[in-house]
Amino acid sequence: MKQVKFLHTADLHLDSPMVGLRHLPKAIFDRLQESTFKALSNLTDAAIKQEVDFVVIAGDLYDGEDRSIRAQAFLRKEMTRLCEKGIKVYAIHGNHDHLGSRFMTIDFPDNVHFFKDNVDTAVFSKEDGTLVHLYGFSYPERHVMERWIEKYPKADGADFHIGMLHGHFEGTSDHGKYAPFRLTDLIGKGYDYWALGHIHKRAVLSHQPYIVYPGNSQGRNRKELGDKGASIVHLTESGTEISFIESADVIWDEIVIDAQEASGFNILYDQCLAAIDQKRREEKGVLLEIRIERLNSGLSEVIPKLASGELLELLQENEKDEEYFVWVHRLQYSQELVIDRGNLIKQSDFYEELFRTIEQYDDVSESLSPLFQHSQARRHLDMLSESDQEQMVKDAEHLLLRQMLESQ
Known part of the structure; x- marks a missing residue:
């Protein structure tokens, strides 16, 4: 039975500067800062251990247009392995x-095939005669907004066909809408x-055939949570098997603590x-990000x-010298704020209108627009997730109601 096994990774972002984390x-x-390099090394180890036939890297090998010599040298070392x-x-x-940026390049070993700035076909042949066609292109410039998918040929003339595309699945997110499909x-x-x-x-966008974003190999900020890695893909004449392998050296994570029963520090x-x-x-x-919820507002100490920030510093102090x-x-x-909405609405029509406005409010970005116009503030506000925005609205509601109720 003809078969082929490969590792699929993407978005290595080698030498990412980890902006805003020097604190x-x-x-x-x-x-x-070294984690993107360690993640690639882990992927190389996995490819060798799994005895794959080849590796596919679906774009953004480097984090920046300049492609630092250090990043290129490290990539070459792993490709040589x-x-x-x-x-x-x-x-x-x-x-x-x-490919449109100016950068100094170094040579890579002969086992590496970089696709050029046009859709092309690479051919892989196993010793048993199994033939694989791989299709792809490299971005000629940063902003590729055209539907390059229309330039890909239909499958023909091989046992297996693999498409490589660095692009945006239309209708899913506001992530840079490059090479949409x-x-x-x-x-x-x-x-x-x-x-x-x-x-x-x-x-995984589809199972027949498998259409997969493996995610990046190493999380670089608190929006990129959880395990990061790559896919091991086994194509056979009878079907496809796919499994996930971890590569990240540092994990971004979060947890919620219910502090309703906490009676003291x-x-x-x-x-x-x-x-x-x-x-x-x-x-x-x-x-780790910790969110403490439903804290008793009466715990004055x-x-x-x-x-x-005293509690935060105490928690951090214990971890400074830990390897893991x-x-x-x-x-x-x-803080836990017990709000009897029904009773407040009975007291005044104002509360009914207030709660209705809060429930319908969904434009945090517009309210924050003055801050987004500030260069330093914008770097942090761009990191706001949907849950962050929901929490901001909730916190604003509690702050407003607390001040109103305390002033009565």
Whole structure:
């Protein structure tokens, strides 16, 4: 039976500068700064251990247009390791490392095939005669807005067909809408597998054929949560098997603590320590966000320690020298405010109108527009997730009602 096995990765973003994270302790920041390199090394190890036939890299090998010599040298080293094991590599460049930028290049071993700035076909042949066609292109410039999928040929003349595309699945998100495509576009080509890149969250868009975003190999900020890695794909004449392998050296994570029953500082502190132990990973570092919810507003000795950052500093102090650290990079809390909406509405029509306005409010971005126009503030506000915006509205509601009720 004819078959082929390969590793599919994307969005390595080698030498990512980890903007805005220099406040971390030096050892942890250095670990994070090296993490994109470590993730690639882990992927190389996995490809060798799994004895794959080849590796496909679906764009954004480098984080920046300049492609630092250090990043290129490290990539070459890992490609050489694969070459020594007889493993081929097929790679395309995306919007971050497009071909139109000016950069100094270094030579790569013969096992690496970089697709050029036009849709082309690479041919892989196994010793048993199994023939694979791989299709792809590298971005000629950063902003590729055209539907390049229309330039891909239909499957013909090989045992297996693999499409490589660094692009945007139309209608899914506001992530840079480069090289857009629809599922029907991809399925219509008749390929056995689509190796996608560009979206940093793992997603399987289709099972017949498999159309896969593997996500990026290493999370670089708190929006890129959870396990990061690549796909091991086994194509056979009878079907496709796919599995996920981890590659990240540092994991971004989050946890919610229900503090309703916390009657004092020590209990809340122990809850935080338990959350940290729960999130600790073997042989990995963790950057953790803790959200404390339903905290009793009557705990006058606890709330100042949260507001001043004292609890956060205490939790961080325990992790500074840990090799497999869980560093709490953010600690948020919300106080329990018992609101009897029905009773308030009975007291005044104003409350009924207020609650209706809050429920219908959905444009946090417009309210924050003055801040978005400030260069330094915008760097942080761009990181606001949908859950962050929902929490902001909830916190604003509680603050407003608390002040109103306390002034009565």
